[in-house]
Amino acid sequence: MEVRSTTVLVVRRDGKTVMGGDGQVTLGSSVIKGSAKKIRKLYEGNVLVGFAGSAADGLALMERLENKLREFRGNLVKSAVELAKEWRTDKYLRRLEALLLTADRERILLISGSGDVIEPDEPVLGIGSGGDYARSAALALYRNTDMDAEAIVKEALKIASEICIYTNSNFTIESL
Secondary structure (H helix, E strand, O other): OOEEEOEEEEEEEOOEEEEEEOOOEEEOOEEEEOOOOOEEEEOOOOEEEEEEEOHHHHHHHHHHHHHHHHHOOOOHHHHHHHHHHHHHHOOOHHHOOEEEEEEOOOOEEEEOOOOOEEOOOOOEEEEEOOHHHHHHHHHHHHHHOOOOHHHHHHHHHHHHHHHOOOOOOOOEEEEO
């Protein structure tokens, strides 16, 4: 059975960065958990990170990112690049199945096990089963309203939860 879970979205607007994630974990055709926490604050509360994929793998990668942030004194880009290089080349890490979405006050980055470190053109990015739904809604709100980052994240996640069967409306929201 395939485990499906996660919608994580981040938006930066007017100096505020907000990340939100739903709480649903689905196994096959059943919801087995509705209150999972998929986002965290790292590095003394200065970096937001969320994961999509295996929970154990996502948490292990978050821990490694935290170590990189300490090593590079909070430099998110350098930390993300070094983690992506390790993830792609290390025999153990290569087997981890997750994506990381990270953000600080200046940057939003997607980190993958294939060595990708991607910064979106616009300060809106989503990952996971409902990530494209949430990102689409957030981009429409970002481009066509004056809503603040937190309001955009909440409304976009709500819309994603109404469309994606792997996304619920039990949200965790963190901001910088």
